[in-house]
Amino acid sequence: MSVKIRLARHGKKNYAFYHIVVADSRAPRDGRYIEQLGSYNPNTCPASISINAESALNWLNKGAQPSPTCRRILSYEGILLKKHLQGGVAKGAFSQDVADQKWAAWKSERDAKVSAKASGLKNASIAAAKEALAAEAKVNQERAEAIAARKAEQAAAEAKALAEAAAAESEAPAETPAE
Numbered sequence: 001m002s003v004k005i006r007l008a009r010h011g012k013k014n015y016a017f018y019h020i021v022v023a024d025s026r027a028p029r030d031g032r033y034i035e036q037l038g039s040y041n042p043n044t045c046p047a048s049i050s051i052n053a054e055s056a057l058n059w060l061n062k063g064a065q066p067s068p069t070c071r072r073i074l075s076y077e078g079i080l081l082k083k084h085l086q087g088g089v090a091k092g093a094f095s096q097d098v099a100d101q102k103w104a105a106w107k108s109e110r111d112a113k114v115s116a117k118a119s120g121l122k123n124a125s126i127a128a129a130k131e132a133l134a135a136e137a138k139v140n141q142e143r144a145e146a147i148a149a150r151k152a153e154q155a156a157a158e159a160k161a162l163a164e165a166a167a168a169e170s171e172a173p174a175e176t177p178a179e
Contacts, residue, residue, distance in 0.1 A: 005066040
């Protein structure tokens, strides 16, 4: 029996999320599985992954083969690195303490990268909002100036018309009443 670590699709159309499961390779994609290891939601930015690392490592040690996407997820979470380090300890290449130090260093570096990316995305969205607000203020200012110029032209035209009417009225000969 070939056991795979793969994704099982859930969610609605155009908004899928996935369960990371251990299943028989002959079982349907969303069908029966042996154990659910975690979930993967690509709809968030950055994608949210929650996985039971010890259970996944246990299945990898038993010979379960991850699908290409699950392999990337397991690598991103450091589970494949932990398996690799355990292999080095088993061969006697280095001690468990050294393996734990390497693991901790990698984990802290990865967490720093993820937090930097999240803060970068947040800062980018704030900057984009500020730019949009500035552009909107500029457009509103131009509109206000155009409206003020139009009103000034109308006021000048009305003043000119009143002046012409007053001049025409003063130039007209005064009619004397007939006796």
